[in-house]
Amino acid sequence: MSSESPADAAKERGNTLFKAGKYRDAVQAYTEAIAQDETGAPLLLLNRAAAYLALSDYRSGVSDCRLAIQKQGSEPTAKAFTRLAKCYIGLGELSLAAEAARSASSATNATPAEQTQAADVGNQVRDIEKHLASFHNYMQEKNWTLASIALDQAQRTAKLTEISSPASWKLMRATLQLQRGNISQAHSIAMDMYRSDPNSTDALLLGARVMLANNDVQKAVTQAQAALRNDPDRVDVKQFLRKCKTLASLKEAANAAFKQNHTEEALAKYAELLQLADQDAARDGDPKRFKAVIYSNRAILESKMGDYNASIADCTTALELDPGYTKPLRTRARAYLSNEAYEDAVRDFKKALEESVGTPDADSLRRELRQAELDLKRSKKKDYYKILNVSKTATESEIKKAFRKESLKHHPDKxxxxxxxxxxxxxxxxxxxxxxxxxxxxxxDDMDEMDMSGGMGGMGGMYGGMGGMGGVNLADLFGPGFANFDMGPGSGGTRFSTGGPSFHFG
Structure with missing residues (x-):
């Protein structure tokens, strides 16, 4: 008959399960042993703390380590303090981890091996602090790449995965992703935090920040309200909720002013929106998609006002904030077209069409692209509309009037x-x-073949017989002095006489 006590049996079962990687079962076995063996509780508590560490349940590990230290009385072991330091690292409580490591190093009962382990943990804490300090410095410099590397180094030094990282580090990671415009990654982190702790105010607030970054202001308001109900005393939640409510009302007012043609009011409100969106961006994340929409809306207004350069600049900023946003591409293309930057317009229309295949906008974009391509083609030839200073939609009467004005202005006799x-x-x-x-x-493409093969005298009937130009009598355009219209002999050229000095087209 075995003399092994139930407590010893439970302890051995726990040790076997721990070695097999069955940490939850090990926790249960150690719990049974602790309940049956008060004297052996400190060692059993530290064993269970090791199982909690393996499960990334650092808070339970801290609780067990502190209870074990308490039960050890006046001479707590270095092993207990070292394990406590590791649990604090997992929680991101680095100052407490450093303090526990120092206690482990100064324990009078520490073996050389335990002292070495305590020193290693102390160095680990200092390295983590150094990497996190670098992270914050790089974030202030907006060097997102180096900030990400620094956070990765802290995580590796702590021997933690992204899932097992402290909640504060996850918030750092999410804020970094929002700054980089990686909304889906930030959302994934928020969901992971929420699954780990549905009552986490940090997770709810992070979700609200993700909603704002995704240009869903109303959902951001709702989510922030949930976070505030969860913790009514959180100042940062109150500030973010107030910011979102103000952004929502300002955006509505700006768009209403735009629709009512109150351009100056709309411009002022768009500028105020962008300024407010940038407030506390280092903490809340940069709401790039929201800002991209505001820049895009303002660009449309600027084009409507004829300020095409400002419109192009705002569209470019919107696209830098949200490269997948098609609307500012189209607006910029139209502004380029109005500025007669035809190659830029064609490029933007093509890209907008590529990103709009299968959408209701595709057909209209094809038409606009075709027109831009025609304008580009025409720009490489003579622009007859520009020569006469008329619009492309000018009526026959407007063209006739413009021709009279421009011809008189450039007439050699004048x-x-x-x-x-x-x-x-x-x-x-x-x-x-x-x-x-x-x-x-x-x-x-056959513009040059439009009855122009006969030189000046054969321009499609431009000088179509005595007194005529393009079928319009010169006397009707310039008065009776132009009735004396002399074609000149042979190929000697065309001559006009107005009663004054005559001139000759060579």
Whole structure:
């Protein structure tokens, strides 16, 4: 018959389960042993603390270590303090971990091996503190890459995984991801924290920050309200909730002012929104997607005001904040088009179309891209609309009036530029003819074949007979002085007579 006590049997079972990696079962076995053996409780508590460490249940480990130290009386062991230090590292309580490591090193009953282990843990704590200090410095410098490396180094030094890291470190990681615009990663961390502790105010607040970063202000308000109900005394939660409510009302007011054509009011509110969104960004994370929408909305307003350079700048900022956002691409393309930066417009329309395949916007984007490509093609040729200083939607009457004005201004008999006068005549010859104008507007490649093969005298009937230009009588345009229209002999050129000095097209 075995003389082994129930407590000893439970302890041995716990040791066997621990070695097998069955830590939860080991915790249960050690608990049975502790209940049956008061005198052996300190050692059993430290064994159970080791199992809690393996399960990343650091708070329970701290509780067991502190109780074991208490039960050890006036001479607690170095082993107890070293294990306590490790549990504090897991909780991110580095000052308490350093204190426990010092107590382990100074324990009078410590063996050389235990003193070495205590010194190693103390060095580990100092290294972690150094890496976390680097993390905060890099965050202030907005060097997200080095900040991430520093946090990784702290995690490796602590011998922790992302899942087993302290909640405070997870918040650091999530804030870093928000600063980098990695909203899905930050959301994943928030969900992990919430699953670990559904009553965690930190997890609820982090979720609210993720919602704001994702441009869902109303959900951010709701989530922050839940966090405040969970802990009504949290000052940072109150501040964030107030910020989100103000952002929501400001955004609504700015968009309403835009729709009502109160442009100055809308611009002022958009600027106020962006300033407020940047407040406490180091703590709350940079709400890049939210800001991208505000920049995009303001860019549309600026284009409407004709300030295309400002619109382009705001669209560029929006795209830097949220590269996958299509709307500012389209707005910028239109602004480039208005600025006659046709190659830039074509590039943006193409990219917007690539990102909009299968969406309701795809067809309209194709049409706008086609028009931009035509404008680019036309820009490489003569721009007849610009020559006559009319818009592309000018009526026949407006074109006729513009031709009269520009031709008189550049008429050589009036001291004008003969080449510009010829260009005005050429432009009018195309734009005054509906068929030629349609072909010109469509950007067909055979522009040079539009009845131009006969030189100046054969410009599609531009000088179509005595007194005519493009089918319009010169006397109607310039008065009876232009009725004396002389084509000149042979190929000697075309001559106009206005009763004053005559000029000759070479």
């Amino acid at each position: 001291g004008g530029d003969e080449e510009k006068f010829k260009l005005c005549s050429e432009a009018y010859g195309v734009l005054s003819d509906p068929q030629k104008r349609r072909r010109y507007d469509s950007g067909v």
